[in-house]
Structures are given as C-alpha cells and as structure tokens.
Amino acid sequence: MRGETCVQWLSWDVNLKTRLIGETLFNLLFWMYFPFITIYFSEAFGPVIAGVMMTVPSVISIFGSMIGGYVTDRLGRRPTMLIGSFMQVVMFALFALSLSHWWDYISFVGISLGKSLYRPASAAMVADLVSKKERRQVFATFVTANNLGAVLGPVIGAVLFFNYRSELLWTCTLVTLCYSIAIFFMVRETMPKEDRKVEYKSGVLSVIKGQWMSYYVIFRDKVFFLYILGGIFITVSIMQLDLYLAVYVNDHVPTQDLVATKNLLLTLSSEEVFGWMLGLNGLMFVFCVVPVMKLLKKWSDRNTLILATVLSGLGMFLVSVTSNAWLLFLFTFIFTLGEIIHAPVVQNFVSTYAPKNARGQYMGASDLQFSVGRFIAPVTVILSATMSPLFVFGFILACALVSAGLYFVLFRVFSENDPMESICET
Template identity: 40%
Template sequence: MRIRDWDSNLKVRLFGEALMNITFWMFFPFLTIYFADEFGKSLAGLLLILSQVLSVFANLIGGYCADRYGRKRMMVLSAFGQGVCFMLFGLADSPWLQSPWIGFLCFSFVGFFGSIYWPASQAMVADVVDEENRSSVFAVFYTSINIAVVIGPLLGAIFYVNHRSQLLLIAGIICVGLAAVLQKWTRETAPTYEHKVNTTTKWYSFVGNQLRDYKIIVKDRTFLLFIVAGILSAQTFMQLDLLIPVYTKEVVHNQTLLTLGSWSLTVSGEQAFGFILAENGLLVALLTVAITKWVIGFKERNVFIVSSLLYAIAIIGFGQTEWIWGLVLAMAIFTLGELLVAGLQQSFISKIAPDHMRGQYFAAASLRYTIGRTIAPISIPLTVWIGYEWTFFTIAILAIGSAAIYWIMFSRMDHKQQTLTDVKDLA
C-alpha cells in the first residue's frame, strides 16, 4: 500500500511524528548517562524503575480513554502534555536553574504522556487500514521512527553535551506544534466514539469500569502469553537506552573507528554508543519494509521465536567485547532480531482484538514495553552487584525464556484452531 493511498490522518501523523522523533532522539539516548552521573548508578536505576511505574498506569488508562473518548482527543492531549514537560525539563537544565530532580520528574511525565499516546495512535491505524495492509503500514511508521534514530543520535553527539537545554526546549515546541496539527488536520476514527458527561458519576467508577474491561482481556490466555513473552524479550531491547550507553561509556576508551591514510577517526565511549545506535536506526530504516514483506511468508511462530533467540545472542555478544567493531557486529544481530517482528507484532494484535476494544488491546499489548521498561533499569545497579558479563548473561536467559513462551502460545493457538476445525467437521 503506497503512502499516497493512505488515509489523510496517517499522512499527517507520519510527517509530524517524524520531526518530533528526530528531535527526541537527539537527547533521549544520553539521558541514562545524565541521570547515572547526577544520582549514581544504583539510585538512577531505582528512579528509572519508579518513573516507569507511572508509565504502566498511564498505559492502562490510555487504551481505555482511546476507546471511550476517541483516538484524536487522547493524541492531542498527550502531545501537548509532552511538550509542556520537555519545556520544563529544558528550564530545569538551563543556566538559570540546575535541578536534576525536576528534570527527572519531567522525564517521568514525558513517559506518562507517551504511554497515553501510543495505544490511541496504534488503534487509529487499525481503524483506517484493512487487515491485509496493516503490517506494511505499521512497518512504514516503524521505519520513520528509526530514520529518526539514525539522524537524532548523530546530531545529538554533536549538540547534546553543550546544548542539552536548547534541545529539550525545541522538543517541547515541536510537541506542542504536533498537538495543534493533530487538532486541526485529523479526524476521529474510533468506531464507537461517543463522549457523554455524567456529573453524578464518581471518579472511582471510571477506574472500576476500566478494570472490568481489562479483566476481559486478561482472560484471553493467548494474548496474556503474548504479553508475558514480550515483557521478557523487552529486557534485551530496552537496554539499548539503559545498560548499553553506560557500558560503552565505561569500556570504550578512544578507540580508532576508521583509518584512511594519515587520517583516523577516534571515538570515545559516548560517541561509540551514538555510532552503534545510529547503526541500529540505519539498518531498521533501510530494511524494515523489505524484511516485513519477507517474513510474512514464514510461520509467525518461527519468526517470533527466532527473534527472541537473536536478541539473546546479541546481548551476550555485547557483554563479551569492548572492541568497537565487536559492538557493531552485536548490534547488527540485535537489529535483525528487532526487524523480524517489527511489522508482525502490531498486525498480530489487531487481528485478535475485537473492533470495539482495539485501543485497550493495543494498550494492554504495550504493557510489554511499559512493564518491561519498569523492570529493565534494574540492570544498571545489577552491574555493580554482579558485573557487566553476568548482567548481560542474565538478560540473555530472559530472552530465551521469551522464545519458550512464544512456542507455548502458538502451540495453544494451533490446538484451539484444530479443535474448532474438528467441531465444524462434525457439524
């Protein structure tokens, strides 16, 4: 499905979100280093865990609100909220005010609003794109994000150290601008969009209704296994902006990346991280659509399992080398594991989700990331307790566990499908 044939909502979002993501990735990968330097690794890990607890809560209410109050409304609110938080973060790290605690609080609320945005945005794609083309559309959005991951860190390596406050302020302005664009040039797509205010309704009835709806989702055992497997695999790819930047900063010391005659390019730890992160983004930007089309021809079971196993191999590779080109190779394997399921995951969710609960299913599915990110920062203090090598090995074991759960999930699905076929044959 060509972009020119897309729904106008998606075109507006694609280009607006691309600009926001480029700015975001100019500083986001380096924030773990910032907080580790300001608070120490142990406290920084604990604080990052606490910030993600807030995102888990936001994720739960985000899907519910996307289904009840509309995709557009929640996306506009979220983009505006992120913009305000980025601006405050920029002021908290300015010549007039130096407060890492205020910065951390703003960072936490950026995650909160981002968790509200995500399920509404994914549900909007499912609303306006037929099932046949969803994987390719999701893949294009994923590619857009990773183009930002190429450009952002490279620019960040140049501007972040001396212009962090300005970058945060620019990100805030862009987010507020995106909110205005979404408000003016997009329409509501929720199939049952209707908002009625009942002034007699108590605040806790909202939470009760929400929990009842999520109880229905939890009873979907296949989907629950999908979430658990995703949480385990998330412990690997979440380290891309948690453990890996701290690791490269400590173990890579002015290594020569490239030599041409008498000229050579030497990189420090932070620059090495920016380079391999850009490598990840470049490979994803170039290959996502092609690999998504390729893997559609394979069984979903095999694709998900192989993806988790590649994550395990890559994360062990990171822990076994301090050589810059060894890190480059590990990142290539890591990226392949990421690309295999980039388009399939969202298509899989939209396929099993009822139309009237898509927002909540996407929100519940993103618990793979929010809960995964809540747990993942423990890796930072873990390096103090057991060292880098054993920390990477522990994370690899979790990825292997993810592969095992995917196998169980698809076996369950196959058995259920076979049972339904047998019942139809008997009828």
C-alpha cells in the same frame, strides 16, 4: 521497492499521513536526548539510584497506557491523542527550564506519561483505518519512518545533549507543540459512533471500577496473557540499547582509532562509539524493515518471533566479549536484526486479535509489555554496580530465551483454540 512504498503512502488517509510526518520529526529529536538520559542521571545520582529512578517512568506508563486505552474507547482516538501530546509539550518546557536534576527527572516522568496516553489511541486509529491485509505493511512503514531519527539523532545528540541540552529540549517543545496543533486541525475522529461509550453520569469510582473490570476480562484471555508475558521478557533485552549498553560502552570501551592509515585517522571516544551503534541501529530500521519483512513473509508468526528473540538476546550477549568498536558494530547488527523482525509482527498481532469495540483497551493493555519490560530492564544498571558485564549480559540473554519459549507456547494454545486463523500462518 521504494517507489511502491511511496505510492502506497500517497494513497493513505490524511490522518495517517499527518501522524507519519509528525511522529517522524518528533522521533528525530527524541533520539537526540533519550539514549543519554541514563548516563545523565547516573552522573548526577550514581548508577544504583539512577537504575531505581529509571523504573518509575515505566510504572507510570503502565497506568498511563491503561487509562489511555480506556479513554480511547470512550472519548475517542483524537481527544486522547491531544491530551497526550499537549502533556508532552508542557513537560518538555519544564525539562528545558532545568532548575535542578530532580526537576529534570519529574519532567522526564511526565513526558513518559504523555507518551503512554497517546500510544493506544494512535495504534487504534491505524487499526480503524487500515484493512487487516495491509496492517502489517503499514505498521512496518511507521516503524521505518519513526526510526529515521535514530540514524542521525544519536550521533548529533552525543554532542548536543551534553553541550546544548536546553536548546535541544526547547526545540523538542516547539516541534511537539506544532504536531499537537496539526492533530487538532487536521486529524479527524475514526472511532465508529456506535462504539463510543462516554459515561457522562458515571462517578469517578464507577469509571475506575468499569476500567478495572474491562482489563480483568482482557487478562483472563490466556492467549493475550501469554502475548504480554512474552513481550515483557523480550522488551528487557531490547531496552538495553538505551540502558546498560550505554553504561557498558561508557565504562569499558576506550577511546580508539576506528580507521588509521597514512591519509586518514578517525578516532572515536566511548560516547561516540555508542552514538555510532545507535546510528547503525536506526539506519537498519530505515533501510531493512521492509525488505526483511518481505524476506520472511512465508515464515509463520511463531517462527518469526522466536527468531527475533534469539537474535536479540544473542547479539546483546556477544557485546560482553569485546571492547573493539568494529565487533561492537557487528553485534549491534545482530541484535538490531532481531528487533526489526519483532516490531511489526507484534503490532499486527494485537490489532488483528483485538475486538473492534475494545480496540483501544487492547492496545493500551498491549503497551503493558513495554511498560513492564522497561520497569524490569533498569535492573541491569543496578546489577552492573556489583556484577561483571558477562553476568549482566547473561541475564539479558536468559530473558530473551524465556520470551522465545513463551511465544512457542502462545501459538500452540492459539492454534488449538482457532486452528483456521490466518494470523498463525502468515
């Protein structure tokens, strides 16, 4: 299986190879700081203010994804990726200077904006270069490679972020700069020339109006609207790994002996337990995405997505019943399995469903499910100030079940509109 994947990677276009390597290195560093951002701002401003503050990057990402998708279909994939990546370089440098907590927060928001501009162009480039038959496998490979960093990142970050934060962020700045330079010199434009729509004579108001009308047409599509809505609710559940779960483990999981024998004593603090949970999450993405996708290859997309939402919500809810590290690792396995099943299928759906001449905008609109979901997700941190963990995790489970219902309705409507479409059968 590994040999087959390696051979397939060697035959990829140089654009995909460059992006795969660059994004993998960046994500290694990303997972060293991002999971601990909520704890960092909670300690600085308190859990309620921090919960409100964590919604702002998601709002910014909504507009960033829409602008990124619009620009992607007009200027092209490569220029949009360069704008997003160089913006992250600047913001990482500002974060590394760390003149104040508010300065750090503004820099973090800027990093989120840069990522939201980059993503639609990146996804559209994959759809440009890969055939419909191979896209699901390619997306699964990107998911696997991008989560390599999630194996070691959180474990290392639990030490580096709180003790060597400036050095870590300067390293992020350097790596992102190197990747941006690689995009400039090695990545070529993939959008067909006939689809390019650069509006040199249009004023700012005309461009904004054109962008608004384009997205208005997209969201009138009932199938795509249900797809976005279902994605929003499951994102609320999935995002808790980096939000309320971090707070819960920090507040309710005591330092404990993971292994205690005559010859070996392994004790973990609450931060280290959380780091191990994140490491397990990343490890599963590295080793389980491809085999799980092959195991479920005969399942319909509808059943696959419903299974993913149920596992994600149930696994998160079970966390509320224990503070034992071993049980937390077991429940991490369950909700991560749901996330693994979900990620490649939703990416394949939108790349196949989107019209070729509006691929960037559909990718940008698709990102709204993650942006809006991330906007709603921090409400769990706010609720935790007054509500019990059981109530908060019950809310997370409810969001996952609503997502399952929306996916069921989506595929029923989709099959009625186009019953012969193969995407519903695979």
